[in-house]
Amino acid sequence: MTNKRLTSDPPLQDQLRALVHNSLGEVHARKCDYVRECELPLIDLGGLMSGEQRKKAKCVADIAKASSEWGFFQVVNHGISRELLEEMRREQMKVFQMPVVMENFAAAMAKLARLLAGVLAENLGHPQSAFDKICSDNTCFLRLNRYPKCEISPEMIGLIPHTDSDFLTILYQDQVGGLQLMKDSKWVAVKPHREALIVNIGDLFQAWSNNKYKSVEHKVMANTKMERYSIAYFLCPSYDSMIGSCKEPSLYKKFTFGEFRKQVQEDVKRTGQKVGLTRFLL
């Protein structure tokens, strides 16, 4: 993730600048005509709703006239409240700010994920930078999860049991709860902590660490009263990165992240389930 991408607002500003620059010659080559401001035909739609036939007919005639003479018109008394329009505008502005916030968030998560992966690598006698080169901003990603409430049953699954196909995941969850993980062959529910982010080891770290670190099955149960939101950041290597074991004898065959993903996708397609790391056991 480059600084350029972070500071560019709108995101494609550089490309836009080049485009404008290239087309400027063309614009100046044409004669610069004076553009007059106009007032579009303004139609009061109150007439349409009125019980008075005469007013209604006048309104219809105005619409038809503007449609044939201008092909454009503006309407007032249209029935859409100012509050709704303004609320929508505020939401629109948020949507357009979203990519910038997301990029900043992903960059901060990436830094933390790399720090933790480095510490775990060092603990097994490898340099802290073991994953710096192979982890790629192009394959790391954010997943924005929403779990609607389910009033019918507290047993409703929000996200099926799975392990994560990455090195390490960082999860920012709200206070609703619902995340469960396998501990000593039993499901346990994670108690939300307002200040804390959750970190879990993924399949690639389990393979790299030769089973020292565990990629544990987890799932999400839907809440009966509240919807739940979480954001997960997945630290992944580039697809051609070879994932070997950090020590011999290795329990797993060597594989690239690309091969691993392909195998997972094929298994899911064929059996409806992820088989995961056991596919690569020696």
Ligand SMILES: O=C(O)CCC(=O)C(=O)O
């Ligand atoms: O929402 C959660 O708590 C977990 C999400 C998760 O496991 C995932 O996105 O892989």
Ligand SMILES: [Fe+2]
């Ligand atoms: Fe997960």
